[in-house]
Every structure is written in C-alpha cells, then in structure tokens.
Amino acid sequence: MSTLAALPGWVLDHHAAVLLALGEHVQLSLAALLAGGGAAVLLGLLGAGRPRLAEATITLAGVLRTLPSLAVLAALLPLLGVGFAPSFVALSILAVPPVLVGLVTGLRLADPAALDAAAGMGMTRTQRLFRVSLPLAAPLLLEGFRTASVQVVSGAALASFIGGGGLGDLVTAGVALLDLPRLLTGAIAIALLALLADLGLGLLARRVAP
Amino acid sequence: MNAAATPMIETERLGKTWPGATRPAVDGVSLRVARGTCCALIGPSGCGKTTLLRMLNRLVEPDTGAIRLDGADALRADPVRLRRGIGYVIQNVGLFPHRDVAANIATVPRLLGWKRARIEARVDAVLSLVGLDPAEYRHRNPRQLSGGQAQRVGVARALAADPPVLLMDEPFGAVDPLQRARLQVELLRLLRELGKTVVIVTHDVEEAVLLGDSVAVMRDGRLVQHAPPAALLAAPADDFVAAFLGADRLLKRLALLPAEAAIADPPPPPDTLSPGTHPPGAHPSGALPIGASLRDALAAMLERDARALPLAGGGVVTLESLFAAARAAPAAGPPDGRPASATPGMAGGAALD
Ligand SMILES: Nc1ncnc2c1ncn2[C@@H]1O[C@H](COP(=O)(O)OP(=O)(O)OP(=O)(O)O)[C@@H](O)[C@H]1O
Numbered sequence: 001m002s003t004l005a006a007l008p009g010w011v012l013d014h015h016a017a018v019l020l021a022l023g024e025h026v027q028l029s030l031a032a033l034l035a036g037g038g039a040a041v042l043l044g045l046l047g048a049g050r051p052r053l054a055e056a057t058i059t060l061a062g063v064l065r066t067l068p069s070l071a072v073l074a075a076l077l078p079l080l081g082v083g084f085a086p087s088f089v090a091l092s093i094l095a096v097p098p099v100l101v102g103l104v105t106g107l108r109l110a111d112p113a114a115l116d117a118a119a120g121m122g123m124t125r126t127q128r129l130f131r132v133s134l135p136l137a138a139p140l141l142l143e144g145f146r147t148a149s150v151q152v153v154s155g156a157a158l159a160s161f162i163g164g165g166g167l168g169d170l171v172t173a174g175v176a177l178l179d180l181p182r183l184l185t186g187a188i189a190i191a192l193l194a195l196l197a198d199l200g201l202g203l204l205a206r207r208v209a210p
Numbered sequence: 211m212n213a214a215a216t217p218m219i220e221t222e223r224l225g226k227t228w229p230g231a232t233r234p235a236v237d238g239v240s241l242r243v244a245r246g247t248c249c250a251l252i253g254p255s256g257c258g259k260t261t262l263l264r265m266l267n268r269l270v271e272p273d274t275g276a277i278r279l280d281g282a283d284a285l286r287a288d289p290v291r292l293r294r295g296i297g298y299v300i301q302n303v304g305l306f307p308h309r310d311v312a313a314n315i316a317t318v319p320r321l322l323g324w325k326r327a328r329i330e331a332r333v334d335a336v337l338s339l340v341g342l343d344p345a346e347y348r349h350r351n352p353r354q355l356s357g358g359q360a361q362r363v364g365v366a367r368a369l370a371a372d373p374p375v376l377l378m379d380e381p382f383g384a385v386d387p388l389q390r391a392r393l394q395v396e397l398l399r400l401l402r403e404l405g406k407t408v409v410i411v412t413h414d415v416e417e418a419v420l421l422g423d424s425v426a427v428m429r430d431g432r433l434v435q436h437a438p439p440a441a442l443l444a445a446p447a448d449d450f451v452a453a454f455l456g457a458d459r460l461l462k463r464l465a466l467l468p469a470e471a472a473i474a475d476p477p478p479p480p481d482t483l484s485p486g487t488h489p490p491g492a493h494p495s496g497a498l499p500i501g502a503s504l505r506d507a508l509a510a511m512l513e514r515d516a517r518a519l520p521l522a523g524g525g526v527v528t529l530e531s532l533f534a535a536a537r538a539a540p541a542a543g544p545p546d547g548r549p550a551s552a553t554p555g556m557a558g559g560a561a562l563d
C-alpha cells in the first residue's frame with residue numbers, strides 16, 4: 001500500500017527518465033507496427049483474388065505466430081547486434097500475423113453479391129479491390145491492427161534485454177535494484193499504453209464498420 | 211441494313227460448359243431481342259438462365275458461339291467498357307453496404323467520369339423514376355432499406371448511366387408477393403417509358419408474361435421456345451413447356467387479352483343480361499372498367515353468375531363472345547423480332563437515348 005501511495009511522488013521525482021522511457025517505447029512500438037503491419041497489408045493485398053496465395057500467407061502467419069519473441073531476439077543478436085535494430089525487427093515480425101489474418105479474413109468475407117455487382121457494372125480488378133473489397137474488409141483489418149498493437153506494446157518490454165530501451169528498462173532495472181516504485185511505474189505504464197492502443201483502435205474499427 | 215431491323219441483342223449458338231460439369235450449362239442458344247423490347251427468360255432452377263444472362267455482359271466467358279449487341283461483336287469488345295454500357299441488376303441486389311444510396315447509384319457515372327453536378331442530378335432523377343423520394347432516400351445506408359426499397363435502388367443503380375440495354379436477374383426475388391406485384395407494375399411502366407432493351411430472368415410464369423414482350427423458355431441449357439406471351443400460352447412447343455406454364459395457362463392468357471377484344475357483335479338482346487347486371491349507362495358502376503382483361507371479365511361473370519357483362523367503354527361481352535375471342539387471337543407470333551403484342555410506339559431506336 002505504502003509503495004502505491006508513494007508512486008506519484010516517485011514518478012514526479014524521476015519524470016525525465018520516465019518520459020524518456022515512454023518516448024522510446026512508443027517510438028519503437030509505432031515503428032514496428034507500421035513496418036510489420038504495412039508488410040502484412042501488402043502481402044494480404046497480393047493475395048486478394050488469388051486464393052492459393054492467400055492460403056499460403058495465412059500459413060506463413062501461423063508459423064510466425066509460433067515463434068517466441070525472446071527466441072527471435074536472441075537469434076537476431078549475432079546478425080543485428082544490440083539496440084534498436086533487432087528489437088524493431090523482432091517486434092515487426094510480431095505484428096505481421098494478426099494484421100495479415102485480419103485483412104485476409106476481411107477480404108474473404110466481403111459480400112460476394114456486392115463484388116459481383118461491382119464487376120457487372122464495369123469496375124476493373126483494382127477498382128473492385130480498393131473501392132469494394134478493402135472498405136468492406138476495413139473493420140477486420142483494424143481489429144488485426146488492434147491485436148497487433150497490444151502484442152507489440154507489451155512485447156516491446158523485452159527490448160530492454162538487448163538494449164532497445166523503452167519502459168522495459170524501468171522494469172528490469174527495478175527488478176535488479178529491488179526498486180519497487182521503479183518496477184511498478186514501468187509495468188503500469190506498459191499496461192496503460194497497451195490498454196490505450198486497444199481502446200483507440202477498437203473505437204476506430206467500430207467507426208469504419210459499414 | 212436498317213438499324214431498327216438489327217436486333218439489339220443477338221446470340222448465336224452460344225454455349226458454356228463449366229469446368230468439371232458433365233453437360234453444358236448453356237447449350238447452343240440462339241436468341242434475338244428486338245430493340246426496345248423486353249425478353250423474359252424463364253425455366254426451372256439450374257437450367258442456365260443466370261449463366262446465359264452473364265454471358266451477355268461477359269461476366270461469364272462463353273466457350274462457343276457469338277454475341278452481337280446492336281450489331282457489334284461483343285466478344286471482341288473490352289469487357290470492362292462493355293459492362294459500363296449495360297445496366298445489370300444481380301440476383302441478390304448486391305448494394306455496396308459501405309456506401310449510401312446516392313453513392314451506390316453513382317457507381318457507373320463515376321466510372322465514366324461524369325461531372326459531379328450531373329451525377330447528383332441524375333441520382334435524384336433515377337430515384338424518382340423508381341418511386342423513391344430523393345430527399346428521403348439519397349443519404350440512407352443500404353441497411354436502412356426494406357427488401358423492396360433495396361430492389362428499387364438496385365434498379366435505379368442499373369439505370370443510372372442510361373444504358374440502352376438492361377439485364378435483370380430475378381430483380382424481385384426477395385420481396386413479398388404484394389410488394390412484388392407493385393414492383394412489377396412499376397417496372398412495366400418504366401420499361402415502356404424508357405424504351406430500353408431488357409432481358410429479365412425469372413422463374414415466375416405470371417411475371418414473365420406480364421413483363422415480357424417475348425418470353426424465352428429454357429430447359430437444361432437449351433432454348434426450347436421463344437414467343438410473345440399470348441402465343442406461348444396458346445401454343446406451347448412441347449409437353450415440358452406446357453407443364454412449366456401450368457394447367458391454367460389458358461386462364462393466364464386471358465389476362466393478356468383486353469375485354470374490348472370480345473365485344474359481342476351483334477349485341478345480345480337485353481333480356482340475356484342476368485338480373486344481377488344492368489345495361490351500360492343505366493348503372494355504369496356495374497360495368498367492367500376500361501382496361502379490364504378477358505380474365506377480369508370471366509371473373510366478374512362467375513362472381514355475378516351472369517353470362518353477359520357490359521363494358522364501361524361501351525359494348526357487351528358474353529360468355530360466347532369471350533370464348534370466340536380467346537380462339538381467334540393469333541395462335542403463334544414470330545419466334546423473335548418484334549412481337550405482335552408490343553405497342554408500335556415503342557418500335558425502333560427512336561425511344562432510345
Ligand atoms: N460459377 C459456376 N461454377 C460452376 N458451375 C456453375 C457456376 N454457376 C452456375 N453453375 C452451374 O450451371 C448450371 C446453371 O446454373 P444457373 O445459375 O445458370 O441456373 P439458373 O437457371 O440461373 O438457376 P436459378 O433459377 O436457380 O437461379 C447449374 O448446374 C449450376 O450448378
């Protein structure tokens with residue numbers, strides 16, 4: 001109890017360090033979400049109208065999903081060293097499966113009657129994809145981003161192990177120094193950030209639903 | 211060759227076998243639809259109606275045969291451009307759920323690069339055309355429409371760019387019988403007004419004979435008969451067509467003939483009019499209204515237990531004159547080209563714009 005009560009005071013005293021860690025964390029998460037999510041969107045669009053390719057990308061997503069993030073980080077160490085780069089790559093990989101599955105599922109579930117009408121009215125393949133399929137898949141795509149953002153924000157805590165910075169630094173240092181307020185600040189901030197991403201993207205997904 | 215004589219739609223031995231199928235879905239169909247007329251395509255489920263219709267706008271590529279639209283080889287045209295010139299109402303309406311009614315209707319005009327003001331004016335015009343108040347429906351979401359309203363919007367969307375040819379696949383499939391009857395009557399009025407060339411798929415015989423200037427009957431991928439509705443009902447080509455039209459086909463045919471066609475000449479002596487009816491002029495309310503069909507006349511005779519009925523427009527129909535008129539009507543018309551039943555005012559390309 002007393003630790004919790006002391007928490008605001010601790011944060012105020014160390015606000016520079018907390019803000020720095022928070023900034024790093026957000027930066028790393030956003031970069032990974034954009035890179036991994038972007039790659040997933042490209043893959044998903046490539047698979048649109050090509051059922052076999054779509055199937056293959058879903059399989060790939062399944063494989064990526066089984067990879068433990070810590071193992072990826074370890075595997076990347078000899079290749080990319082320590083710091084931002086390996087953390088960024090590992091988190092990007094983490095972001096791919098949910099976004100890919102969301103997009104491919106959304107495209108697959110897009111109303112076939114609407115697509116048929118679109119073809120019948122003389123839309124080209126590309127026009128059908130961008131004017132009909134994609135808008136209809138948007139809610140599930142955003143759901144995918146929502147899941148990915150939660151995973152990336154919590155996963156980014158691990159970056160601390162290989163010098164990637166972020167709020168994970170507060171947690172690891174808190175554990176090492178037995179500094180409970182430091183540890184709790186890091187943990188709570190990560191949880192709040194994940195919650196915020198979840199809520200924000202959830203709202204967005206609901207807004208684009210047709 | 212004169213333009214009015216060229217059929218707007220003409221297929222020649224058109225065939226399509228789906229991959230893996232043991233027999234063709236469409237088998238050597240040669241169909242001609244005259245400019246400004248409506249051809250109703252009927253037949254049992256799975257006989258190939260939709261496949262045939264979708265070959266006309268190249269959504270399905272035929273394996274064999276030829277398609278000419280307004281004399282031009284449709285199989286050599288660019289399918290995307292071809293489709294923008296053909297209105298299409300699909301079997302399941304298929305409105306875009308993420309776009310409002312106006313945007314749905316604007317689809318083809320947008321693809322054609324129309325100016326915004328022109329599109330907006332056109333959206334309002336076609337909404338009014340299908341009986342929906344633009345102010346109320348323009349910005350509705352498709353989810354906020356009833357089945358019948360959605361069908362109307364589907365028709366409006368197909369009419370938006372004013373295509374000379376309209377393909378409709380069971381446009382009234384998903385509405386209740388009452389709505390359906392209203393939509394049919396309105397569509398009929400609309401088609402007469404606009405002079406479009408139409409192919410409409412249905413498996414409802416009543417709908418086919420009501421809407422079609424000609425009716426094409428399909429069975430197992432083949433076209434078994436193509437004739438004006440009255441001729442079809444009077445003389446089915448074989449037992450299958452007769453069975454498909456129903457045992458009451460001659461009764462259905464009476465609905466197509468105007469009561470005026472059976473005015474008794476000379477008129478029967480006044481005493482043959484039963485006590486339930488009255489001579490015209492004396493009680494005009496007892497007379498058959500103008501525009502009534504022979505079926506209405508027969509129904510009224512049964513209802514009033516009378517063998518003769520006055521018409522509001524003058525003259526008297528008797529049971530005998532009704533039978534004579536039913537016999538005298540032409541038994542068979544031209545299998546294609548301008549059907550005898552179409553009004554001459556709609557002939558030629560003059561009605562097209
Ligand atoms: N895309 C397709 N792939 C394979 N077979 C098809 C396809 N579309 C239709 N068929 C087959 O072709 C035949 C004709 O189908 P079609 O849809 O043209 O019939 P229809 O007369 O429109 O039937 P309905 O009245 O039930 O709509 C059927 O045997 C159907 O299974």
Ligand SMILES: [Mg+2]
Binds near residue numbers: 259379
């Ligand atoms: Mg069909």
